Amino acid sequence: MLEIKNLHVKLEDEDKQILKGVDLSVEAGKVHAIMGPNGSGKSTLSYVLSGRDGYEVVEGEAFLDGEDILEMEPEERAAAGLFLAFQYPVEIPGVGNMTFLRTAVNAQRKARGLEEMSAGDFLKVIRAKAKDLKIDADMLKRPVNVGFSGGEKKRNEILQMAMLEPRMCILDETDSGLDVDAMKLVSEGVNALRDAGRAFLVITHYQRLLDHIQPDVVHIMADGRIVKSGGPELALEVEKNGYGDILGEVA
């Protein structure tokens, strides 16, 4: 589903190479995890895939379902089925959470040539999905992420994911700032979305999120490259011994 080939990326404003040849293939129905130390390029990869400004692709390609996404606008990538759950969800004062979500859902439906969802239908769907994530009516009415706790923000990201039903979900350090209960709730939300037609790329520092969202494949990223791939046991190895051993081994 997601095919990344030899991706080299530098910062637009300075001569700093961040990704130095990333190769990655994520199949439909699978959960891939990317782990790695700070500064290894994990978040940059998520931003480059979702189309954030400030990066320059020097070399390489990325395809979603065979379509080259690197030339697309962020909204086109979203309509094509890509979703990024932000590490730091953005607060938007004065815009109701529900208004925002409805705008997003209908924009994507429009881009895909579908009819807009009526206010009534939308309300029915969002209420059911919000309930599963323990998001109450007040949180839906409040301005987007304003005054939300860390856990509420991350739950709100998962709610957006549930509403937008993307095919390729990238979770950028979704576990940061979460306590154990919140992590469980968020993970349940993610697991509920796992199905044969959908793939996940879970970016994390720590193994503990992967106890809840069990990956099929684990990649270790360091210095802008994927240096090692393996099964879930690789994450356990990192948890036990840190990154030092693995990095020493591949160096």
Add this chain to the structure above:
Amino acid sequence: MVADAKKTATEERLATLTLPAGGGWLGKAREDALGRLRAVGMPGRRDEYWRYTDPTALVQADPAPAAPSETGDPWAGVETIVITIDGDAITLPDMLPPGLEIGTLAQAGEADIHWARDIYGVLEAAGSRPISRPLAMLNTAYAAAGLVIRATGKVATPVHIRTTGSGDPLHHHVVRVESGAEITILKSGTAGARANTVTEVDVADGGTCHHFRIQGPDHGRHVNTHLFARLGAESLLKSFTLSANGQLTRNEAVIELTGDNGAAHVACAAFGRGDFHHDDTVWVTHDAEHCESRQVFKKVLRDGATGVFQGKILVKDGAQKTDGYQISQSLLLDEDSVFLAKPELEIYADDVACSHGSTTGAIDDTALFYLRSRGVPEKDATDLLVLSFLAESLEEIGDDGLREHVSERLADWLRDA
């Protein structure tokens, strides 16, 4: 001393006008205003409060050729008591609810004794010290059409003053809110190619006045408005203006808190592009204890548009426990637009809390990316962030239904902008 050039400009303008007929208290108020106007002359570019806005189009004898295009009643859908003013022709409603009296200025002028005589030109004259407001003086002297509105109880249905026409009208309204009474006044419409409107609002102890105005997206208009308000103890004034487009708009608000525990909130959300100049000039005087005032002014500017904010909080000696707040912000959507802000605080009491701030910024890239990453196209995402930016000013509309209504108009107009 009035400079010769100013004197000439003033006399040229006056030569195009005729004092409305009728003597009595109103005639005297007009003569008085004319005397005050001649003493200061029409505004010029070198006057302290006209440095950022060229008054020529508002001052010159002939209104600039403009073609205001009406875009329909922006308050449509809200139940109101409508008064229409077409040029100088006023149509009053047939029936009024209890606690509400509405008449024309001409009718009020014919009465020997009328409550409006204690307000007409009086609040304007008080508001012209220490800064003279000659365009308001001109209005007091020559306004042919106007309304006198008095609330003696809580009036549930908003009164809607709707103006239409294409000339160069001078309108002058007087509002009196009696003790414990409450009224909501809505305004809309293009009064003319050039419009000069003065509204004097006198709120007695414990009274409440809401003043919500929509200046719609017709482009050709040159508008100069003044709101003069005198607030008694425990009273509340909430004024909000939505300005969408308009070549030249200067909205002045001059508010005096004269009784303890009063509150005055004045706000505006403005957006325009290109040949758009929008000026808010605000002066709030605290002359009593425990009063609160808020000034919330937001402008969204693009394609070389200009925004001006001149806002003052004056806390007089003895006005202890004043709580004053002032914020003026602009969102510049490109590098050609300009925002000029002059926030002023002048405080003579020693136990007060006054905060003020002014910012100029661009769209937040991270927020824009966040919205776009959810599939919202760039234009719609920008509109949402513009709404987000303007939201704090709309919060000053206390009534949920009216705020929602204004918010929807705003969203509609942004979509088309």
